[in-house]
Amino acid sequence: MLWSCIAASNFAAETLHRSLGHGDVGMDRFEELVVGRFIVGDVQGCYRTLERLIRHLRSAADEVELWLAGDLVNRGPDSLAVLRWALEEEVTCVLGNHDLYFLALVAGVAPSKGHTLGDLLAAHDCADLADWLRHQPLLLQDESEVMVHAGLHPEWTLEQAHALSRRIEQTLQGSGWRDFLTAVFARSADPLVEAVNCLTRIRMVDANDHPEYAFSGAPEDAPDGLRPWYERSRALKAGRTVYFGHWAALGHRRLPHAISLDGGCVWGRELVAVEASSLEVFTEPAAPGDPCA
Ligand SMILES: [Mn+2]
Numbered sequence: 001m002l003w004s005c006i007a008a009s010n011f012a013a014e015t016l017h018r019s020l021g022h023g024d025v026g027m028d029r030f031e032e033l034v035v036g037r038f039i040v041g042d043v044q045g046c047y048r049t050l051e052r053l054i055r056h057l058r059s060a061a062d063e064v065e066l067w068l069a070g071d072l073v074n075r076g077p078d079s080l081a082v083l084r085w086a087l088e089e090e091v092t093c094v095l096g097n098h099d100l101y102f103l104a105l106v107a108g109v110a111p112s113k114g115h116t117l118g119d120l121l122a123a124h125d126c127a128d129l130a131d132w133l134r135h136q137p138l139l140l141q142d143e144s145e146v147m148v149h150a151g152l153h154p155e156w157t158l159e160q161a162h163a164l165s166r167r168i169e170q171t172l173q174g175s176g177w178r179d180f181l182t183a184v185f186a187r188s189a190d191p192l193v194e195a196v197n198c199l200t201r202i203r204m205v206d207a208n209d210h211p212e213y214a215f216s217g218a219p220e221d222a223p224d225g226l227r228p229w230y231e232r233s234r235a236l237k238a239g240r241t242v243y244f245g246h247w248a249a250l251g252h253r254r255l256p257h258a259i260s261l262d263g264g265c266v267w268g269r270e271l272v273a274v275e276a277s278s279l280e281v282f283t284e285p286a287a288p289g290d291p292c293a
Pocket residue numbers: 071096097098149200245246247
């Protein structure tokens with residue numbers, strides 16, 4: 001097998017097993033069905049690796065529910081296949097900065113340079129794929145998990161982050177979506193633009209808790225005065241686990257109240273999935289041809 005798997009043997013039997021009745025009424029035979037919610041880091045057009053990861057997850061659970069932490073497209077070779085699969089499967093995901101960049105290219109409001117989205121932009125179903133993507137959220141949450149692409153502004157409570165995300169989603173899904181993306185890519189000083197930047201691009205904050213977007217290295221290598229957003233976030237004290245991607249140099253880490261998921265697949269490392277009940281980690285090395293460098 002090409003995939004590697006960390007601690008797959010103890011697959012959260014107690015929390016994931018669900019008894020289901022099978023067969024005719026009156027048969028007292030039950031089978032155990034293992035249900036897993038797997039939260040997956042940045043795919044970035046690495047469709048071959050994604051297929052292998054899903055095969056890997058299906059061998060660990062009978063029912064695989066996928067949540068993708070954004071940046072489904074760009075940099076990798078097959079964004080078109082990833083988006084066709086995501087639409088077909090109606091996969092659960094949040095939007096990342098590269099997803100918004102693709103939408104801005106469709107809208108004609110961002111410069112077209114240095115991307116690998118040519119096949120996708122030229123595809124006959126590009127408009128349908130973009131339309132589906134445009135209707136995906138920026139933040140998802142249930143009783144125990146929160147998923148965003150990059151992170152949360154330190155000052156936001158979870159409720160505020162949720163409310164801002166809903167406003168952005170309404171704007172993106174409305175008739176003014178092109179104008180909004182124009183403002184996003186012009187870095188306009190607008191509260192919703194600042195919020196979308198934060199949700200999709202934040203890594204570090206300065207001493208005043210303002211996002212600092214230029215640094216993308218590992219937090220240990222950051223200049224003095226910068227700290228990772230997750231060390232300052234009010235929302236992380238709310239008791240749920242916040243899952244996020246976007247930060248390849250951070251990689252996968254289990255942090256206090258947060259789990260990072262970008263294993264740098266498109267840079268030749270691995271695609272990461274974490275099962276939400278057991279916190280079991282599944283990794284898939286980048287398949288040949290998927291890394292961009
Ligand atoms: Mn990103």
